Amino acid sequence: MASRRPFLPLAMLLGIALVSSTSSAEDRSIVVASTTSTQDSGLFGYLLPMFKAKTGIDVKVIAQGTGQALDTARRGDADVVFVHAKPQEERFVADGFGVKRFDVMYNDFVLIGPKSDPAGVKGKDIATALKAIEAKGAPFVSRGDRSGTHAAELALWIIAGIDVASTKGAWYREIGQGMGAALNTASAMNAYVLSDRGTWIAFKNRGDLDIVVEGDKRLFNQYGVMLVNPEKYPSVKKELGQTFVDWLISPEGQAAIAGYKIDGQQLFFPDAARKPD
């Protein structure tokens, strides 16, 4: 009997030791609910070590779609939200869940499609391009996950005068996943897909895809940051979270964002100073 016993406590101790050794120094850390685009593009991997070096604060990023990230914060499970769907963010603040929203940076959306361009949309404006895709029934991958990019896509269909909810057929494929997964899917079935430029530049599995529409001012993509309201959730780490928000919109943080490049291309453009919200 005696010799069976040592195994369990031993394994348990080992497991707990392994787990707890990685979770020490937990005090100076915040949880940031953010989007798949900021993570998949590699921006956080570049920014956070700089922030940590300056302040000693660990930033734990939960990468979700914008809608889900705001929900996570609404439940009090994050200290800061850093997302890209301004109307949803403004509602979040108006409902008292966020303290104050700040513009941080922008990039733009691009329409990605097969190089063969079966709908013939290359170089067109975004509304014309979407109309052509719908008319031809060319495969189109939609995020379908209430993310910032999904919200932007739905708004663009409305601009194009297409009620995608009622006209969508087999050509319109909602996958309910993140930006990277949507690009993988589009790559696998040679479909059109709307992406933020940052994720596209960092994306490795392009297959036969390329940018087909870009530069339309309706493809503008604004990112905002806000502290979760400590009055709603006392567990919110107010000072540390605010330090992160302040750093992002400070000249130093803005310069850091502008400095993130892949193959010489800048992915995000700081615009915190442009107009105070």
Next chain:
Amino acid sequence: MPDHLSALQLILSGDPALLAIVRLSLGVSLAAVALASAIGMPFGALLALTHFRGRAVLVVLLNAMMGLPPVVVGLALYLLLSRAGPLGELGILFTPAAMVIAQTVLIVPIIAALTRQTVEDLWVEYRDELRAMNVGAVGRMTTLLWDARFSLLTALLAGFGRAAAEVGAVMIVGGNIDGFTRTMTTTVALETSKGNLPLAMGLGAILIVIVLAINAAAWGTRVWSQRVTG
């Protein structure tokens, strides 16, 4: 994870980020196996040796729970552990502790159900002897668990395999935070979403090799201890 390196290069160069991920994966899964054994083995043995109304229902239920969908367990725990949920005060959502709990919930049924079957089969063999010797309920449980220990190793390995391979629950309650709650499986999911398919595949291969090594070690231990104890 540096994008430009292959998984093999990362392992060979002893990349600290990758080693931390491997260590966290093993730590979480081993802790879950230990906790689940402490709960599941006595429970399984008890269920094997007792008779009461509704026992058959409980056995079927336990067997069915071996197929609990991880993503549902993850979601239920998320709602419990969220700040807005009943256990929000604990503040353990998005920590390794939450991941251990999720995996424990997933593998308790596996270990309990396999223990129940093993002990029940062995009971048929030992019944007359143990009754004749007038061994009490606790004595029966411990004797049967001890004598079934080599078969029960398989139950532990089944539990470990499920825990180490699981991604849905740890993704939800852990949040896949870089350097904190990122495991082998969530890393594979993340690298896949970045379009880094070769790196993702390489990491998957490493995970399989680790699970294989642990199974080989368990097998070796079994052979060795069988030879020692006769």
